[in-house]
Amino acid sequence: MEMAQQLVGVTMQESGVSRIVEVDMEEALRMREQLV
Numbered sequence: 392m393e394m395a396q397q398l399v400g401v402t403m404q405e406s407g408v409s410r411i412v413e414v415d416m417e418e419a420l421r422m423r424e425q426l427v
Contacts, residue, residue, distance in 0.1 A: 395416060396415070396416055396417065397413055397414065397415055397416060398413070398414045398416065399411065399412070399413050399414075400412050
């Protein structure tokens with residue numbers, strides 16, 4: 392995970408409803424830096 396550029400996963404908030412979630416690691420780090 393440390394070397395990944397993107398993380399992709401599947402979440403199921405409601406029974407029978409799957410949703411694909413993608414996180415761009417570089418964008419996430421930029422967002423974090425703006426908050427700090």
